[in-house]
Amino acid sequence: MRVAGLLSAILLVLQTCNVFGEMFTALVDMEGLVSTEHELVKQLDNYIQEEETKLKQLRGYMEEYESMYQEAIADVSKYLANPVNAFLLVKRLTSDWKKIEGVMTQNVGSAFVKNLTQHRTDLRFPSDEDLNGAAVALMRLQDTYKLDTHALANGNLLGKTYSRQLTAGDCWELGRQSYNNGDHYHTVLWMGEALNKFDEESNKTVTRESILEYLAFSTFKQGNVMEALQLTNELLKIVPYHQRALGNKKYYEQVLLDQGELPPDVDTAGLDNVIAKPFNTANLKLKKPNDHLEEREKFEKLCRGERLMSLEMESRLYCRYVTNNNPFFFIQPLKMEVGFLKPLLVIYHNVISDEEIETVKRMAQPRFKRATIRNPKTGELEHASYRISKSAWLKSEEHEHIFKVTRRVGDITGLDMATAEDLQVVNYGIGGHYDPHYDYARGDRLNAFKELGWGNRIATWLFYMSDVEAGGATVFPTVGAALWPRKGSAAFWYNLHPNGDGNELTRHAACPVLTGSKWVSNKWIHEHNQEFRRPCGLKFDAEM
Missing domain, CATH: 2.60.120.620 (q2cbj1_9rhob like domain)
Structure with a gap:
């Protein structure tokens, strides 16, 4: 949509050029057109690059979907019996598919999306509720069977590798679902894993700031104020004018001062340079959600x-x-x-x-x-x-x-x-x-x-x-x-x-x-x- 708007603006400029009179009658006037043409070529080149990037991105999605489909179709029951595979299937057809629709609706993809929408009743699409349910189920398994977050993210269940590894974006989605459920315990676990995987990824599947935003607040909600401040400072290094982060930073600093967790010779100004060390949930105090089940x-x-x-x-x-x-x-x-x-x-x-x-x-x-x-x-x-x-x-x-x-x-x-x-x-x-x-x-x-x-x-x-x-x-x-x-x-x-x-x-x-x-x-x-x-x-x- 941004590209389409840009081209419309260019066309509008060309249409209004006539008000300046007959430029071709004077070479000096035409000299300015060279600059105009250069700008058009530059913008057109940018447009083509964006279209090529979009097509490359869509091809990557297609190849990934095709790979996952071939793996699933070999033995559907066995594939879906793996809870990680089941979660990823639901994720691909909900949040991931929305991203793809967003890419396609940039110009040429809109007709396809419209056609797909018309046939949506004939197809079976999981809902956002399904995505949330799949995420909650994965965390239920994690708690019941004491599955390590890092091992689970690497497709390892009880010492056996069953599926492909989760990306930083996959882990972020699990953390986001937990956050939306008010479950800050699992938010910290999965956003922390997303942050670790982000540093390892060459092709980024999520932004660092989006991870830090969820992770910092949930870390605070779990009672780890200093670590939350460190993560917030790191977020502000990336997005200096992030309004919510600025407000949270001020609040965290005041909490630390009120709790007496700072040396007396350190004021809030000295906290600006407190940057998070390599994040490790093992260094945090974490409290599981209270589900009120006596015999849990x-x-x-x-x-x-x-x-x-x-x-x-x-x-x-x-x-x-x-x-x-x-x-x-x-x-x-x-x-x-x-x-x-x-x-x-x-x-x-x-x-x-x-x-x-x-x-x-x-x-x-x-x-x-x-x-x-x-x-x-x-x-x-x-x-x-x-x-x-x-x-x-x-x-x-x-x-x-x-x-x-x-x-x-x-x-x-x-x-x-x-x-x-x-x-x-x-x-x-x-x-x-x-x-x-x-x-x-x-x-x-x-x-x-x-x-x-x-x-x-x-x-x-x-x-x-x-x-x-x-x-x-x-x-x-x-x-x-x-x-x-x-x-x-x-x-x-x-x-x-x-x-x-x-x-x-x-x-x-x-x-x-x-x-x-x-x-x-x-x-x-x-x-x-x-x-x-x-x-x-x-x-x-x-x-x-």
């Missing part, structure tokens, strides 16, 4: 595979073949693994076939919507930031395979499936997780399942329909147990004691998926019709 530490340890269960308890766990007193399993018994004793957490292996899994996935995928939780107070379904996945519901009568797996759950558990909810199918995406929760309704919130008329959720059956390369465990923070997903297996536990009271030890969570894609399906079984199948014992917490 236990939850994350279990997700990382750390042992919280006592050796004495582990020694009592076992695997065995069982029939559960069902004649169907006399010839081919069930493979049962006990993951915990009280509450009884069991895994049954090889209880759903690959063919059945593919049927379930194929039927569910077109119906996927973002997973909801049932509000315990109102009973209404709603979205929640602590449950990141997509889900669909399948009825038993819709397909023979759905009918068979539902009947199989009844055969194994001995419970009546007439009062079980439809099969819920869930796929966890980038950093997909479900924070600690109860499956049953508690206390004065029993109206959550009132419309079903089947009472509370007595039990949970959870099919694992994929192998997850890293992460994705089902964990029980209160008791320190973890059940790891294995394709074809299923977890089962009772949510209620036999007398109908809720078992608070069944509070559980789905760990974030680090690499891979996690598919599960579950049946929630309700109390009604189970009176003689799971009768109340002599003790309130008797397990049967």
